[in-house]
Amino acid sequence: MVVVAASRRPLFAVMLAAGLLLLLVCLASLLLGAGHIGPGQALAVLFGGGSDEARFVVAELRAPRTLVGLVVGMALGCAGALMQTLARNPLAEPGLLGVSAGSGFAVTLALMLGASAATLTVHVAQLGALAGCLLVLSAARLQGVGNDPIRLVLAGATLSSLLLALTSLLLLFDQRTADEIRFWVIGSVAGRSLDHLWQILPSLLLALVLTLVVVRPLAALALGENVARGLGHKPGRVRLLAVLIVALLVGSATAVAGPILFVGLVVPFVARALAGPDIRRTLWLCLPVGPIIVIAADTLSRLLVAPAELPIGVLTALIGAPVLLAVVRGRRRPSL
Incomplete structure (x- = not known):
């Protein structure tokens, strides 16, 4: 009944409500921060006033990370919806199943071999995401794995652990690479510019x-x-194109913000609950829902331990873990 009701809900009304919420979240991201520039000073900047320091904080620090969060949220949300449709499993999430870890490993390897982070990071991250995506989908097609959410998560966690271990091993041998790759390991939209x-x-x-x-x-x-x-x-061609799209989206998001877990799990889960199971409706709704979650998590990360900041991945994990448990419980219930 929930799915039927969601599928009949007008998509325009849901998109409008999500769009308004996204505007509020973006405004909060511009007004709130870990520093001493408060909402009043930031609001004055938005209306053309404010001090030089306030204008710098809003225009050069908060605005770029808000835009980056907007793009990263869209990319990871849509990538998660595509992966779940391909694997026919609501747990097929890029960060959870090792696709983001594949990007991180590829970037680490390229930097260690002397590549320039400014020019090769995006393309290398996308190749790593493509390799990770192919490995995950191959595992999902093994007998029993694709239909069992727990076994799929275990397979993805094994792949992620292996890639993260290899990444850590490479970083032990090269301090320069360790310094450059630090933000990929943590996952953050802080300090990003429009150039990214x-x-x-x-x-x-x-x-x-x-x-x-x-x-x-x-x-x-x-x-x-x-x-x-x-x-x-042609199913084979459709899957190949979808895998390529996931690699482009996850590689781009990881190259800019590092591996941010659970976004690709939570966003399609919310989108399907609101719009129904049709991938066409789900993808449309992922466009605002993804940025809402990423930007809201980033804003909270600045406020909870101010004047310091939490890694955004900590908050997305706090959001995603209950969703993960709910999905696993829902998939397991029929077999009890």
């Missing part, structure tokens, strides 16, 4: 075009391969 967004813009535009091409066949594929073939689609 310009670097990933081509990949995001390509992912958008490919998503428009693949979303209808992917919706048919969710009903079964025979149905998809009957409608004239």
